[in-house]
Amino acid sequence: MINIPKGTKDILPDTSFKWQYLEDIARKITRLYNLKEIRTPIFEHTELFERSVGETTDIVNKEMYTFLDKGGRSITLKPEGTAGVARAFIESLSNSAMPVKMYYITPAFRYEKPQAGRLRQFHQFGVEVFGAAEAQTDAEVIMLAKDFLEAVGINNLRLDINSIGSGEDRKKYNQILKDYLNKNINSLCSLCRDRIEKNPLRVLDCKKDSCKAVLTDAPKTIDYLSAQDREHFESLKSILDDNNIKYTVNPYMVRGLDYYTKTVFEFLPANTLSSQETVCGGGRYDNLIQSLGGKPTPAVGFGLGLERLLLVLENSDVVIQDPNQLDVFIALTDKIPINTAIKLAMDLRKAGISADYDQMNRSLKAQLKYADKQGAKFCITIGGDEIQSGIYPIKNMQNGNILKVAQQDIIKTLTKELKII
Numbered sequence: 001m002i003n004i005p006k007g008t009k010d011i012l013p014d015t016s017f018k019w020q021y022l023e024d025i026a027r028k029i030t031r032l033y034n035l036k037e038i039r040t041p042i043f044e045h046t047e048l049f050e051r052s053v054g055e056t057t058d059i060v061n062k063e064m065y066t067f068l069d070k071g072g073r074s075i076t077l078k079p080e081g082t083a084g085v086a087r088a089f090i091e092s093l094s095n096s097a098m099p100v101k102m103y104y105i106t107p108a109f110r111y112e113k114p115q116a117g118r119l120r121q122f123h124q125f126g127v128e129v130f131g132a133a134e135a136q137t138d139a140e141v142i143m144l145a146k147d148f149l150e151a152v153g154i155n156n157l158r159l160d161i162n163s164i165g166s167g168e169d170r171k172k173y174n175q176i177l178k179d180y181l182n183k184n185i186n187s188l189c190s191l192c193r194d195r196i197e198k199n200p201l202r203v204l205d206c207k208k209d210s211c212k213a214v215l216t217d218a219p220k221t222i223d224y225l226s227a228q229d230r231e232h233f234e235s236l237k238s239i240l241d242d243n244n245i246k247y248t249v250n251p252y253m254v255r256g257l258d259y260y261t262k263t264v265f266e267f268l269p270a271n272t273l274s275s276q277e278t279v280c281g282g283g284r285y286d287n288l289i290q291s292l293g294g295k296p297t298p299a300v301g302f303g304l305g306l307e308r309l310l311l312v313l314e315n316s317d318v319v320i321q322d323p324n325q326l327d328v329f330i331a332l333t334d335k336i337p338i339n340t341a342i343k344l345a346m347d348l349r350k351a352g353i354s355a356d357y358d359q360m361n362r363s364l365k366a367q368l369k370y371a372d373k374q375g376a377k378f379c380i381t382i383g384g385d386e387i388q389s390g391i392y393p394i395k396n397m398q399n400g401n402i403l404k405v406a407q408q409d410i411i412k413t414l415t416k417e418l419k420i421i
């Protein structure tokens with residue numbers, strides 16, 4: 001017996017409709033904002049993630065699925081969506097009309113300790129806009145995420161925003177943060193002690209309580225922004241205010257990836273203190289394209305975890321209806337040849353009505369039980385009397401009502417009835 005790998009999940013036929021529901025809404029909302037889909041490979045050269053996500057991040061240090069292929073190349077399963085899209089932009093899209101606005105829906109792979117909302121294969125809906133440097137694009141991306149969450153049925157998430165600056169001012173801040181952390185080095189975990197020199201901003205992202213305690217008085221990035229970055233942050237806030245989008249400025253939010261500059265944001269459950277439950281995280285990453293060898297190109301985007309979103313939906317008691325339930329099951333009494341059901345089913349399917357019938361030569365009782373299990377909306381039972389009279393009973397499985405209809409009127413009647421329910 002071979003079991004499913006740890007940290008992965010089958011999306012079984014009785015839940016796949018929930019995924020289709022989220023994907024349909026993602027496609028609908030991104031279309032409203034004039035974004036087009038991009039699909040990049042599941043695996044990339046390992047170096048792409050080392051250079052973009054960053055060598056000091058948890059993802060690159062301990063979470064990547066990396067292997068040598070048969071040609072001896074180091075390959076990594078994508079741990080997030082942005083790096084591959086950035087690579088594709090540099091390779092194929094950098095001469096397009098700007099901005100280039102894209103979205104993706106993709107599995108992602110991280111070797112993590114599996115727990116609720118934390119898997120080794122998970123799924124992200126993400127958005128990337130390349131070429132636009134202004135704050136309205138940060139706002140667009142945030143408003144898109146919010147519209148998506150609301151369309152899905154969620155309006156109890158809080159929005160945290162912050163600016164982590166850029167360029168020289170970021171370097172200046174890093175030095176001030178380093179000094180502060182060095183003063184408190186004895187209270188930090190060993191990993192964070194290590195991070196002080198390599199990437200002090202990462203310490204702000206540590207989930208250990210002892211480190212969090214040190215950070216309550218740490219210097220804030222927003223107090224060290226350049227005039228330009230401060231103005232950018234102020235414009236973003238004013239656009240959000242004008243559009244009645246509530247947010248909290250969280251001065252210690254830095255996000256888990258190295259490539260962010262200026263704006264960072266997260267959508268997370270209102271009452272949580274733990275970033276463990278972040279549903280959507282994003283921000284601006286103006287240096288990423290250049291650091292991967294492309295022309296300097298500003299960019300902003302987000303990644304949204306679909307498993308975490310489904311958890312929030314469950315906790316908010318939002319019920320998603322399965323839209324794929326069978327329209328009609330055709331049941332036959334034992335003397336009627338199966339060809340009768342096949343013929344009718346094929347006619348119904350041509351008319352856009354989903355139809356099924358017995359595939360296993362079972363008794364009428366067993367057929368009806370199966371129809372019920374399938375959640376069939378209607379059932380037509382055909383016996384000798386029906387064949388002789390040409391009148392068929394269409395049973396509404398929800399209320400038990402039966403409509404008796406001439407054979408040639410079945411499609412017309414069902415089309416009408418299916419619109420009503």
Ligand code: ATP
Pocket residue numbers: 080110112117118119120121122123124255256257275276277278279280281282303304305306307308
């Ligand atoms: P966390 O701090 O929770 O580890 P992160 O900072 O690593 O998240 P990102 O890299 O920004 O997360 O990924 C974007 C989103 O993808 C997260 O907000 C979350 O919803 C989802 N996500 C990240 N890692 C996992 C995982 N292992 N399993 C399921 N969803 C995940």
Ligand code: MG
Pocket residue numbers: 058256
């Ligand atoms: Mg993580």
